[in-house]
Amino acid sequence: MRVLSGYGxxxxxxxxxxxxxxxxxxxxxxxxxxxxxxxxxxxxxxxxRDESIAAANMATNLVLSTPFTSSPSADQVEVDLNDDGVVDYIVDIAEPDCVQASLADATAPSSVTLPAMSNSTWNTVWEIRASVSDPLTGADTLVRSGVRVLLTKAEKDNVCP
Incomplete structure (x- = not known):
């Protein structure tokens, strides 16, 4: 019998x-x-994260559309991002803080003096903090916004230190 040479x-x-x-x-x-x-x-x-920030911005805009400077208080806003009738996020808005107040310019930009422009008009800067907790992921998001509001001296003295 023959054996192949490389087979072994x-x-x-x-x-x-x-x-x-x-x-x-x-x-x-x-x-x-x-x-x-x-x-x-x-x-x-x-x-x-992006949805949480969008929810916080929507809640902040809702607070800004109200006269929040007359009596600033904390609030809780329910946000439905996709308009399906179900609340997607609950946003906790902290009490808005008046962080700065400065006397507004008394001179109108034109030669006409408006009744709202006087020495008792104040530029106030407010900080609004919105905190969002995502119930599905457990993530927390904090969004801080600043806004300038023109107030009279009486209104400023009532809410700004």
Missing amino acids: RQTGATLVVGLIMLLLFTLMVSSTFVLSTTNLKAVGNMQS
Whole structure:
């Protein structure tokens, strides 16, 4: 019987190389899966953060549309971002703080003097803090906004130190 000359040396080398290639392919697929899952979580967190900031800005705009300087107080605002009738976020608005008051210019930009422009008109700067807690992710977002409001001296003395 005739024996092939190189046949005895091929005792499982192809099997070992095939298993190594299969292991490398498995590692590559699993690392791709882990990276895609991580990226999906990062994008979801960024979307939740952006929605929280949008909810805080909507609540701040709602407070600014009211006469909040007459009697500043804390408030809680329910925000429905996607208009589906379900409250998406609850925003806690801290009591607005008057942080600065300065006398407004008494001279009108034109030659006409308006009744609202007098020596008793004050530029006041207010800080409004909105805190949003996301019930799904547990993330907290704090948004601070500043706004300038023109007040009379009596109004300024009532609410600004």
